[in-house]
Amino acid sequence: MNNNNRHLISILMENEAGALSRVANLFSARGYNIESLTVAPTDDPSLSRLTLVTSGNEQVIEQIVKQLNKLIDVVKLIDLSETDAIERELMLVKTKASGEQRAEMKRLADIFGGRILDVTDATYTIELTGDGNQLDNFLRAIEKDAILEVVRSGATGIARGQKALHV
Amino acid sequence: MELITGAEIMVRCLKEEGVEYLFGYPGGAVLHIYDALYVQDDVKHILVRHEQAALHAADGYSRACGKPGVALVTSGPGLTNAVTGIANAYMDSVPLVVFSGQVPTALIGNDAFQEVDAIGITRPCVKHNFLVRDIKNLAETIKKAFFIATTGRPGPVLIDLPKDVTIAKAEYHYPKKVKLRSYNPTIKGHAGQIRKAVDMILSAKRPMIYTGGGVILSDGSPELVELTQLLGYPITNTLMGLGAYPATDKQFIGMLGMHGTYEANMAMHECDVLIAIGARFDDRVTGKIEKFCPTARIVHVDIDPSSISKNVQVDIPIVGSVPNVLRAMISVIRDEKLKPDADALGKWWRQIDEWRGIKSLSYRQSNEVIKPQFVIQKLYEVTQGQAIITSDVGQHQMWAAQYYHFDRPRQWINSGGLGTMGFGLPAAMGAKFAFPDQDVACVTGDGSIQMMLQELATMKQYNTPVKIVNLNNGYLGMVRQWQEFFYQKRYCMTYFESLPDFVMLAEAYGHVGKRIEKPGDVEGALREAFAMKDRTVFLDFITDQTENVFPMIPSGGGQNEMLLAERDEMVSTHDEGMVLL
Numbered sequence: 001m002n003n004n005n006r007h008l009i010s011i012l013m014e015n016e017a018g019a020l021s022r023v024a025n026l027f028s029a030r031g032y033n034i035e036s037l038t039v040a041p042t043d044d045p046s047l048s049r050l051t052l053v054t055s056g057n058e059q060v061i062e063q064i065v066k067q068l069n070k071l072i073d074v075v076k077l078i079d080l081s082e083t084d085a086i087e088r089e090l091m092l093v094k095t096k097a098s099g100e101q102r103a104e105m106k107r108l109a110d111i112f113g114g115r116i117l118d119v120t121d122a123t124y125t126i127e128l129t130g131d132g133n134q135l136d137n138f139l140r141a142i143e144k145d146a147i148l149e150v151v152r153s154g155a156t157g158i159a160r161g162q163k164a165l166h167v
Numbered sequence: 168m169e170l171i172t173g174a175e176i177m178v179r180c181l182k183e184e185g186v187e188y189l190f191g192y193p194g195g196a197v198l199h200i201y202d203a204l205y206v207q208d209d210v211k212h213i214l215v216r217h218e219q220a221a222l223h224a225a226d227g228y229s230r231a232c233g234k235p236g237v238a239l240v241t242s243g244p245g246l247t248n249a250v251t252g253i254a255n256a257y258m259d260s261v262p263l264v265v266f267s268g269q270v271p272t273a274l275i276g277n278d279a280f281q282e283v284d285a286i287g288i289t290r291p292c293v294k295h296n297f298l299v300r301d302i303k304n305l306a307e308t309i310k311k312a313f314f315i316a317t318t319g320r321p322g323p324v325l326i327d328l329p330k331d332v333t334i335a336k337a338e339y340h341y342p343k344k345v346k347l348r349s350y351n352p353t354i355k356g357h358a359g360q361i362r363k364a365v366d367m368i369l370s371a372k373r374p375m376i377y378t379g380g381g382v383i384l385s386d387g388s389p390e391l392v393e394l395t396q397l398l399g400y401p402i403t404n405t406l407m408g409l410g411a412y413p414a415t416d417k418q419f420i421g422m423l424g425m426h427g428t429y430e431a432n433m434a435m436h437e438c439d440v441l442i443a444i445g446a447r448f449d450d451r452v453t454g455k456i457e458k459f460c461p462t463a464r465i466v467h468v469d470i471d472p473s474s475i476s477k478n479v480q481v482d483i484p485i486v487g488s489v490p491n492v493l494r495a496m497i498s499v500i501r502d503e504k505l506k507p508d509a510d511a512l513g514k515w516w517r518q519i520d521e522w523r524g525i526k527s528l529s530y531r532q533s534n535e536v537i538k539p540q541f542v543i544q545k546l547y548e549v550t551q552g553q554a555i556i557t558s559d560v561g562q563h564q565m566w567a568a569q570y571y572h573f574d575r576p577r578q579w580i581n582s583g584g585l586g587t588m589g590f591g592l593p594a595a596m597g598a599k600f601a602f603p604d605q606d607v608a609c610v611t612g613d614g615s616i617q618m619m620l621q622e623l624a625t626m627k628q629y630n631t632p633v634k635i636v637n638l639n640n641g642y643l644g645m646v647r648q649w650q651e652f653f654y655q656k657r658y659c660m661t662y663f664e665s666l667p668d669f670v671m672l673a674e675a676y677g678h679v680g681k682r683i684e685k686p687g688d689v690e691g692a693l694r695e696a697f698a699m700k701d702r703t704v705f706l707d708f709i710t711d712q713t714e715n716v717f718p719m720i721p722s723g724g725g726q727n728e729m730l731l732a733e734r735d736e737m738v739s740t741h742d743e744g745m746v747l748l
Contacts, residue, residue, distance in 0.1 A: 025290050067473050072295040072347070072349060
């Protein structure tokens with residue numbers, strides 16, 4: 001009950017100016033924590049899909065869900081952690097890649113299913129997709145001082161099976 | 168096809184919504200709207216003297232009559248001045264539609280003269296807000312604003328109107344109905360939950376009904392009275408809920424909470440089934456959450472799902488509008504001829520009567536100095552309990568709540584959630600607009616009244632005769648009381664070394680003023696004031712400077728840990744309570 005579990009909440013909301021601020025504001029105003037947040041329009045341009053990762057005990061998560069539903073711009077939402085879901089995050093990593101490092105970096109990128117998007121004589125820019133843990137593992141696997149820059153999109157997700165969040 | 172300006176569209180929409188009064192203050196960004204108001208008589212504009220007052224007056228109007236309050240302010244400082252009033256309405260769930268002027272769309276974001284981000288500033292304290300960038304959306308946005316403000320759990324909605332939108336022209340079409348795919352409040356309670364709740368309610372040995380402002384906002388008082396009397400259970404109201412159940416009825420055991428009666432708080436603490444209706448388990452009510460209703464199973468009826476299990480976990484939640492859910496409960500009880508446990512109830516009432524016997528609202532009367540409680544008692548007698556009473560915030564607010572017995576909903580108008588000093592006077596003016604033929608009194612103090620004093624001019628201009636009952640003790644009494652109890656009488660910044668001569672001040676504004684200094688003169692002064700039907704009368708009662716509000720649950724205390732006036736001269740608090748308010 002008091003365990004602070006990680007939750008992946010996916011929200012369908014009106015694609016209107018200010019809708020994102022309402023969500024972000026709710027979290028800061030009520031002291032809820034927000035680990036990541038990602039948002040983009042859907043196939044229906046009047047709707048946006050926002051995915052956020054938060055954590056809290058059962059009671060806090062229940063309030064978060066209720067408070068989000070109370071926002072006028074929120075059409076529907078689903079707590080993907082309560083269901084069987086696929087979670088994915090995109091990461092772009094710029095690494096040093098010279099001398100012996102170069103072959104090793106390429107090998108690790110291959111093992112983690114990454115793609116090298118850009119190459120210079122001293123660097124690689126690698127794209128990786130996976131759940132948060134996979135991305136963390138990759139960063140742990142490569143030499144720490146080889147990392148020049150890391151950009152993560154924040155987690156996004158979708159329920160498995162026939163379940164779908166739509167209007 | 169007739170094309171009219173945005174300003175004209177706005178005024179026509181207000182007319183279609185049946186808006187009688189628009190409380191506002193002009194400025195550059197709203198000049199076009201004022202020009203559109205000039206050429207019509209349907210919507211009457213009330214010119215306040217400060218934007219905060221426009222909001223409080225619209226708020227008081229709405230609380231008195233149930234219709235949405237409407238306000239209009241200009242951009243920049245007009246809007247920032249209005250924010251306190253908006254937040255006040257938000258905390259007490261009052262339906263308001265607020266129009267703010269904005270700089271022209273082309274200038275938004277340029278730090279233009281009198282520009283502020285109204286949408287951003289008000290976001291945390293409105294139910295919803297809109298920036299209208301295109302005149303084509305104006306009428307529909309206004310319709311949506313009224314719909315959102317008045318349905319579900321009500322609240323203020325702000326419409327920010329850039330000046331160019333008020334000037335642009337469009338065809339007028341006001342939708343009859345509006346549907347929002349993302350907003351659809353649950354009105355009807357879940358039948359299964361209602362059935363389970365009725366069973367739990369009737370299984371009670373020591374039942375308690377606890378109701379809040381939601382009953383008043385939803386006009387659920389008749390259903391509440393019927394259910395309470397059908398069951399024969401004791402009932403308490405929150406500060407916001409007073410009047411939902413007649414205070415003079417024997418089943419009413421007083422207000423609960425920090426300054427509630429001994430019997431109400433003890434009954435809460437000892438009850439085995441708590442029936443919470445349109446109340447939100449606010450910290451003024453619960454005291455320390457861990458000590459709240461330790462033996463109770465809880466049924467909670469509320470239209471706002473986020474109010475349920477927010478502060479206190481409940482056993483049977485029912486989301487729905489109060490009158491709707493209570494009617495369903497009454498039907499189940501009547502149809503199945505269900506009866507409460509009469510023996511247990513009799514025993515419970517005997518216990519409650521014993522607590523009542525403590526007379527927790529007694530105070531030491533004096534022949535020398537005016538006791539503030541005495542003034543409220545006399546106010547109640549002189550108005551025969553029929554006046555609409557507004558209040559400001561502080562000790563006088565608690566005394567008004569304790570000693571004026573409200574028998575009908577919408578009779579008691581105060582700032583409960585935000586606790587806004589300055590609310591009382593403009594709210595009284597708003598209530599007077601709603602009910603010009605009823606007596607309206609504003610119970611206030613020398614601190615609060617000075618925060619919105621300028622409205623005496625508005626009241627003169629529109630002739631809204633209100634009786635101002637100023638309980639003048641020279642102190643910010645509630646803060647002083649806390650300093651006495653919890654800060655070893657270090658009265659830091661709570662004594663006013665200089666106060667205006669309120670009698671002269673009232674006269675300067677064109678009203679009647681009177682100072683009362685002897686207990687023997689209290690009743691006569693009140694009678695005289697209320698006899699002057701068409702005058703605003705400022706009654707400046709010089710009261711006991713050291714009187715404290717009792718009973719009191721100190722911060723961090725449980726409901727059974729009340730301090731009583733006679734018994735507890737010395738007060739201490741729990742260390743952990745010091746961080747609480």
